[in-house]
Amino acid sequence: MNSLSKYFLGIYTGVKSLLVGMSVTWKELWTKKVTQQYPENRKTLVVSDRFRCELTMPHDENNEHACTACGICQMNCPNGTIDVQSKMIETEDGKKKKILDVYTWDQGMCTFCNLCVITCPSSAIKFENNFENSVFNRRKLIHRLNNEGSKLREKKKEVKPAESKAE
Amino acid sequence: MMLLNYSQPLELTKLIKWFDNLLRASLPEFWTLLIEFVVVALALLAVYVVVALLLIYAERKITAFFQARIGPNRAGKWGLLQSPADMIKILLKEIIKISRSDRFLFFAAPFFMIVASFATFAAIPFGQSLHAIDFNIGVLYVIAISSLGIIGVFLAGWSSNNKYSMIGAMRSGAQFVSYELSAGFALMTIVVLSGTMQFSEMIEGQRYCWNIFNGHISSLIAFVIYLISGHAETNRGPFDLPEAESELTAGYHTEYSGIMFGYYYLAEYLNMFVIASIATTVFLGGYLPFEIQGWDGFNQIMNYIPSYVWFFGKTFVLIFLSLWVRWSFPRLRIDQLLNLEWKYLLPINLLNIVLMVLLVLTGLTLKDLFGIL
Numbered sequence: 001m002n003s004l005s006k007y008f009l010g011i012y013t014g015v016k017s018l019l020v021g022m023s024v025t026w027k028e029l030w031t032k033k034v035t036q037q038y039p040e041n042r043k044t045l046v047v048s049d050r051f052r053c054e055l056t057m058p059h060d061e062n063n064e065h066a067c068t069a070c071g072i073c074q075m076n077c078p079n080g081t082i083d084v085q086s087k088m089i090e091t092e093d094g095k096k097k098k099i100l101d102v103y104t105w106d107q108g109m110c111t112f113c114n115l116c117v118i119t120c121p122s123s124a125i126k127f128e129n130n131f132e133n134s135v136f137n138r139r140k141l142i143h144r145l146n147n148e149g150s151k152l153r154e155k156k157k158e159v160k161p162a163e164s165k166a167e
Numbered sequence: 168m169m170l171l172n173y174s175q176p177l178e179l180t181k182l183i184k185w186f187d188n189l190l191r192a193s194l195p196e197f198w199t200l201l202i203e204f205v206v207v208a209l210a211l212l213a214v215y216v217v218v219a220l221l222l223i224y225a226e227r228k229i230t231a232f233f234q235a236r237i238g239p240n241r242a243g244k245w246g247l248l249q250s251p252a253d254m255i256k257i258l259l260k261e262i263i264k265i266s267r268s269d270r271f272l273f274f275a276a277p278f279f280m281i282v283a284s285f286a287t288f289a290a291i292p293f294g295q296s297l298h299a300i301d302f303n304i305g306v307l308y309v310i311a312i313s314s315l316g317i318i319g320v321f322l323a324g325w326s327s328n329n330k331y332s333m334i335g336a337m338r339s340g341a342q343f344v345s346y347e348l349s350a351g352f353a354l355m356t357i358v359v360l361s362g363t364m365q366f367s368e369m370i371e372g373q374r375y376c377w378n379i380f381n382g383h384i385s386s387l388i389a390f391v392i393y394l395i396s397g398h399a400e401t402n403r404g405p406f407d408l409p410e411a412e413s414e415l416t417a418g419y420h421t422e423y424s425g426i427m428f429g430y431y432y433l434a435e436y437l438n439m440f441v442i443a444s445i446a447t448t449v450f451l452g453g454y455l456p457f458e459i460q461g462w463d464g465f466n467q468i469m470n471y472i473p474s475y476v477w478f479f480g481k482t483f484v485l486i487f488l489s490l491w492v493r494w495s496f497p498r499l500r501i502d503q504l505l506n507l508e509w510k511y512l513l514p515i516n517l518l519n520i521v522l523m524v525l526l527v528l529t530g531l532t533l534k535d536l537f538g539i540l
Contacts, residue, residue, distance in 0.1 A: 011511065022492070025233055025494055028233060032235070033232075034235050035236050035237040037237070037240075
């Protein structure tokens with residue numbers, strides 16, 4: 001008798017749990033679809049701020065950046081993707097000074113490890129999340145980051161290192 | 168039957184009659200029959216392929232909806248061209264010849280599968296006068312022919328010279344032989360109820376009361392058992408362990424490529440359709456509309472919808488049910504699978520036949536109780 005009641009109880013609980021499962025999937029059938037249809041949804045696409053895609057050197061409205069051409073980013077880069085070219089100029093008061101000439105970054109070799117941004121004492125570079133970076137030619141992956149004719153931002157020179165140390 | 172002659176403008180009966188008369192008027196009997204056989208065969212082949220493509224599309228879409236995805240939507244409007252594109256791709260692919268396999272059996276196996284599924288497909292009544300083979304033992308014919316497919320599975324597993332294929336084929340064989348029994352008994356329950364094995368007579372008997380209502384409790388049990396075992400026979404849903412990819416890569420068709428694999432794929436989908444359409448024919452009144460005796464106005468409205476629309480609509484509901492089940496339940500182990508059949512479905516089924524016989528003999532079917540035609 002015991003095994004017989006077990007048998008029918010088994011059928012009952014089995015069918016019941018199957019029906020519960022089917023009700024769950026039935027509800028799932030009507031949920032909102034989560035698929036992102038990428039090229040069409042460009043306008044509403046949300047990319048996380050921390051997503052690292054493209055190294056940039058922010059310039060302000062006077063075409064000035066914060067890079068002192070110290071070369072720490074170049075030294076810290078594990079792949080050698082960064083090349084900081086500096087040049088010596090003479091300031092008005094007769095002092096010699098090293099300034100940034102050309103800052104190149106090879107995106108094709110970059111692993112987006114963020115070490116350059118972390119170690120930069122002047123917070124001159126940062127990663128942006130513009131991820132549509134495909135090009136037809138590998139040479140086009142080598143970007144020049146500082147604008148033509150840009151200069152070092154003079155006034156904020158004292159503020160910036162303090163900030164970066166606080167970080 | 169006289170009061171059933173409502174006007175049915177969209178039926179194909181008149182067209183077929185007209186074609187037949189046209190041929191008979193100009194050609195001798197032999198040529199008429201020959202041409203008609205060829206036309207019927209071509210029409211069936213075309214329907215076979217179209218149904219398969221639509222099923223693959225529907226399956227992919229509904230599967231996607233069950234998983235909160237969109238599914239194919241790039242090839243054509245709503246991805247409608249996806250399955251034709253897949254078909255063209257599979258036709259263009261190379262057929263790989265395995266060294267150290269039994270070449271003849273290897274290439275013969277898919278044809279067993281596809282021929283068995285096609286021969287059952289041909290026996291299905293799709294609508295009024297859209298019925299190619301109407302044997303007086305239609306149910307028996309369908310059971311017998313559809314079980315030929317297992318030969319293809321066995322041959323594939325054996326001739327591939329691959330342990331995964333072999334295990335998959337063995338599992339499939341155990342599964343098929345067991346569940347064929349249940350499916351057959353479930354159909355026999357309804358044969359007891361309707362008193363005939365001929366599909367056309369069976370359908371006519373369901374005009375005002377579908378078999379699933381007529382035999383109430385017993386029919387319902389038979390219906391559920393038929394769906395479960397039909398599902399298992401087609402190696403789908405929770406019963407797809409012959410091709411369990413985590414254990415057996417792809418089971419018995421692991422070594423097949425190109426259109427040879429395509430045959431298995433096609434046959435699997437068509438078997439799903441065949442199971443659903445036999446369930447429709449036997450339990451849900453086939454191509455007949457939903458009618459209630461005495462409500463002539465209502466019946467007339469229902470009759471305006473052509474019979475093939477009713478047939479495909481009912482079949483689609485059952486196919487949807489099978490997909491729903493497929494994406495709800497986890498895969499069974501082989502011992503669980505055989506337990507389900509031999510310890511649960513078969514005993515219940517045998518008792519159910521006895522119950523049905525009692526219902527019919529004591530006049531407790533709905534038709535007897537309410538005096539429906």
